Amino acid sequence: MPAKKGTKYLNAKTSSILSQYTPEQIQELLNSGEFKSVIVRTLGVHIKAFNEYIEQHNLTYKPPIKPRVSSSQKQNIKKEQKDSNSYQEPLERFKKLFEERKQKRTLQELKDAYY
Numbered sequence: 001m002p003a004k005k006g007t008k009y010l011n012a013k014t015s016s017i018l019s020q021y022t023p024e025q026i027q028e029l030l031n032s033g034e035f036k037s038v039i040v041r042t043l044g045v046h047i048k049a050f051n052e053y054i055e056q057h058n059l060t061y062k063p064p065i066k067p068r069v070s071s072s073q074k075q076n077i078k079k080e081q082k083d084s085n086s087y088q089e090p091l092e093r094f095k096k097l098f099e100e101r102k103q104k105r106t107l108q109e110l111k112d113a114y115y
Contacts, residue, residue, distance in 0.1 A: 014049040023057040030054070030061045 018026075021043075029039050040047050054061060069077075 014045045017043055017045050018049065018053050023059060026053065026057070027059050030059060033064045035063060046050060 029043075030036070032039075036050070037047065040050050043050070051060075
């Protein structure tokens, strides 16, 4: 929905929300290390209006840097996950359920005997 004449932002809700904050508070949010999309969701404003606000008030934003994980570190993480008991328990439950269902299915096939 296009902005009405004379309005600063995309809609009245966004305008009222952004007017509650000072540019310094918004800059603190931008420096918090969160992604811009997360900040926009928490404020409840439209991303285009937020970007406009940043431009108008000459605020700066640098997206957070994700730590890089080398392939050897990924392999170590996978090994740790496989070795942990948290993966063994669901696997055992699945095997048990699978066997029970297989038995039920076999008994049902023997009972119905269509051949």
